[in-house]
Amino acid sequence: MSDFEKSDASLLYVQVSDYVREKIYSKEWGVDDRIPSEHELMAMLHLSRGTVQKGIRALVDEGLLVQQRGRGTFVTQPVMARPSSNSLLSFAESMSVQGIPYETHVVEKRVEPANKACSWNLGIARGVPYLFLARVRKVFGEPVMYIESHLNLSACPGLEECDFEHEGLFSAVERTSGKRVGKSEMIYSARTAGKKRGQWLRCDEHAPVLDLDQLVRLEDGTPFEWGSVWLPANRCVISSETERVGSGS
Numbered sequence: 001m002s003d004f005e006k007s008d009a010s011l012l013y014v015q016v017s018d019y020v021r022e023k024i025y026s027k028e029w030g031v032d033d034r035i036p037s038e039h040e041l042m043a044m045l046h047l048s049r050g051t052v053q054k055g056i057r058a059l060v061d062e063g064l065l066v067q068q069r070g071r072g073t074f075v076t077q078p079v080m081a082r083p084s085s086n087s088l089l090s091f092a093e094s095m096s097v098q099g100i101p102y103e104t105h106v107v108e109k110r111v112e113p114a115n116k117a118c119s120w121n122l123g124i125a126r127g128v129p130y131l132f133l134a135r136v137r138k139v140f141g142e143p144v145m146y147i148e149s150h151l152n153l154s155a156c157p158g159l160e161e162c163d164f165e166h167e168g169l170f171s172a173v174e175r176t177s178g179k180r181v182g183k184s185e186m187i188y189s190a191r192t193a194g195k196k197r198g199q200w201l202r203c204d205e206h207a208p209v210l211d212l213d214q215l216v217r218l219e220d221g222t223p224f225e226w227g228s229v230w231l232p233a234n235r236c237v238i239s240s241e242t243e244r245v246g247s248g249s
Contacts, residue, residue, distance in 0.1 A: 004019050004044065004045045012047060012055075013051050013054035013058065014055070014058075015055070016041070016045065016047065016051060016052055016054070016055025016056070017055040017056075017059055017062075018194065018205075019045065020035065020041075020055065020059055020064075020065075021059060021064060021194045022194060022195070022196055023035070024064055024075055025191075025194055025196075025197065025228070027117055027148075027150065027227075027228075028115065028117075029075050029117075030116070030120075031075050031076070031117075032075060033074065033075050033117070034071070034072040034073065034074050035072070035073050035074070035075065037072060037073075038052050038053060038056070056073060060073075062192065064191075092104070092137070092168045092169070093170065095137075100139060101139065101140070102138060102139050103137070103138045103139075104135050104136075104138075104164065104165050105135065105136045105137075105138070105165065106133065106134070106135050106164050106165055107134050107135065107136055107200065108133070108134035109131070109133050109134070109160075109164070110131075111129050111130070111131055111132075111153070112129065112130065112132060113127045113128065113129060113130075114126055114127060114128050114129075114130050118130060118150050121150070121223060121226040122150065122223050123222065123223050124152060124154055128154065129153055130150055130151060130152060130153055131150075131151040131153055131159055131160045132148075132149070132150055132151075133148075133149045133151060133164060133169075134146070134147065134148050135147045136200050136201075142202070143201050143202055143232075144231070144232070145201075145229055145230060146200045146201055146230040147227065147228075147229050147230075148227045148228050148229075148230075149169065149225050149226075149227035150225070150226045151169075151224060151225055152222070152223060152225070155218060155222045155224045156172075156173050156176040158176045159172060159173065162176070169225070173218075173224055173225070177218055177224065179218040179219050179220060179222075180218070180219045181216065181217075181218060181219070181224075182216075182217045182219040182220070183216075183217050184214050184215065184216040184217070185214065185215045185216075186212055186213065186214045187212075187213040187214075188211070188212055189210070189211045189213065190208060190209075190211075191208070192205070192206050192207065192208065192209070193205050193206070193207045193209045193232070197209065197230050201230065201232045203232045207232065207233065208233040209230050209231060209232050210230070210231040210233060211228055211229075211230055212229040212230075212231070213227075214226075214227060214229065
């Protein structure tokens with residue numbers, strides 16, 4: 001059954017793009033996954049082939065999808081990746097270090113069974129319960145980031161009971177797992193906000209945002225968080241400090 005609902009607020013092909021984009025952004029359809037065919041989408045959404053084709057083409061042009069002749073349409077792999085530095089801070093810890101006052105609002109929190117992509121990234125079996133957590137972080141009343149986390153409850157029992165508006169995620173993870181947070185892997189991508197994230201970030205759905213896809217592990221290598229941090233381009237910048245190792249001519 002499709003969760004697509006037609007609206008009079010925008011063109012139908014734009015609504016197709018919004019629907020598919022949300023499936024990708026929410027990680028229901030993961031990198032390298034083949035999305036439903038045109039005929040399957042036509043049946044799911046009760047729309048004409050031309051409308052579906054136009055909506056998919058917009059996402060191909062946007063860089064979210066790639067079409068392969070004879071195989072189908074696939075979610076693309078972002079092309080820019082950078083490993084994190086040796087000092088791993090959560091965004092909350094980073095803002096605290098800088099003396100920036102912020103508020104955290106939990107907008108979604110639910111336990112649900114792991115799909116294929118979540119199973120693969122968190123190292124748990126399909127169908128095993130995990131915690132989905134979505135938060136908006138505000139500075140001086142303005143939303144500066146929207147954070148979506150898929151969290152490994154097997155590694156952090158009781159995490160679903162935590163009050164994430166008053167306790168940072170890393171602190172809660174270390175407390176419930178009994179282990180320290182270890183390393184993270186990040187992929188940076190330029191995106192458009194999309195309808196849902198645009199609403200939470202109070203920006204136009206076509207506004208540029210930075211998507212930080214991340215996988216964070218405990219000190220023993222167990223993955224505990226797979227998710228994304230969405231930053232509106234007009235409110236956030238990311239800086240880094242690096243040190244050259246060794247010397248050469």
